[in-house]
Amino acid sequence: MRSTCSLYIDTGYLLASAATRVTGTSLRSGIHVEYSPLISSLVAAAEARSGLPLLRVHWYDSAKNGVPDAQQERIGELSKVKLRLGRFGVNGEQKGVDLRIGLDLVAHARNGASDVFFLVSGDDDLTEAVEEAQVHGVQVVLLAVPTVDGKPHGVSRHLIRAADELDSIDDAAVDAAVMKVDRQPLPERIPPEPTAAPTRPTVTVARSVVRTPLDLAAIPQGPAAPRPASVLAYSTSTGSPGRALPGYGDGDGDGDGDGEQDRLIDEVVMRVLASFKESATSDDKLELKRARPSIPRDIDRALLLDAAVVMQNYDLDEGVRYRLRSRFWEKHDEA
Incomplete structure (x- = not known):
């Protein structure tokens, strides 16, 4: 051979x-x-x-x-x-x-x-x-x-x-x-200048309107319930929010997390968010919004993998995972 x-x-x-x-x-x-x-x-x-x-x-x-x-x-x-x-x-x-x-x-x-x-x-x-x-x-x-x-x-x-x-x-x-992949936002459409209608009798025909799920989702439904300051999530497969860690994400600045580790977490989250926003379609963004507080598995996987690389730790503990997912939604809402 x-x-x-x-x-x-x-x-x-x-x-x-x-x-x-x-x-x-x-x-x-x-x-x-x-x-x-x-x-x-x-x-x-x-x-x-x-x-x-x-x-x-x-x-x-x-x-x-x-x-x-x-x-x-x-x-x-x-x-x-x-x-x-x-x-x-x-x-x-x-x-x-x-x-x-x-x-x-x-x-x-x-x-x-x-x-x-x-x-x-x-x-x-x-x-x-x-x-x-x-x-x-x-x-x-x-x-x-x-x-x-x-x-x-x-x-x-x-x-x-x-x-x-x-x-x-x-x-x-x-x-x-x-x-x-860089999906540039579509240019805003400028409506054409109105033209004078001919002076002749017009007939109005009533039409039924069929609304798709996307149309229904876009209709204002009244004031939304306030979201918690920190939402921790698993992937879309579980759909289960995690528990907030004591002293983290509550805005008092007295968290127990290590400062350098928190900086790395924010760095990872911002890069993943930037890449998502540049490459996502309108349907992708709508899916992310509807999945909340869960995080789609491709985004969740990127968060965990990027954090493992920058921290040189390929067995992230639950505390780091919670904080990654919490900061993802916090930074998402700030943008």
Whole structure:
């Protein structure tokens, strides 16, 4: 059997890191991705780096109930691409993706599928799988997305130590395939100048008016009930508001939270909000408004991931999670 290389792509890591490079936050809705050229550039990098032909690309992502959406189906139809899907948990976090990557790395290494494995991920949970694959004589090379400063983005130190090498994806390839979404507000329509109507008899015809749910939502319903100063929320999957932490978000400035940590939380929240507002459609904004106090899972995931990166802590405690979600609504209302 001829020697080959294989490519294992953690889509969550790839897109979150690329989005951070382009927009400053990991919110995936803030970017548009040309998947075919991006995958082709990764294949070319793996083949050039190893000097071996590619056996296969393994593309790992999450999907609702494990069923691929239209975009994922198109990716799975690309040449030499194998689609491997996990699912979303009740809190909006992906489930089964890391396990699938780890199992595939070990099984393919045991079966001698390829000589060199290229892993596009930074997840600490893959460390043991990398080490087990190496036991079977496979070389494992990490491919990281570079930050704007040229450093590898969001790669666990444990994973770096376990892998044989760490290399960066060509930044030009990322910039060419990943673009920032910027929905400019529509220009205000200027009504045409009224024209004189002809002096002739007119006939008025009564018409029924059909109102859509969006129309009904726009009708003023009287004064709204005041919202609490601090609303803490989980993802839309749970719909359950959290409990306010003592001394935080009550406006007295005597909070128990660490000042530097609070500054980082505000920094993360403002970046995610800015990216959302630049890329969101009117329907997206209406959905966010209707979901309150819950936070849509893509926004919630970006908040948690960005906070984990800036705090260098990939196991955020409940206190930090509560404060992130609380500050999201507070900053949203201030804007």
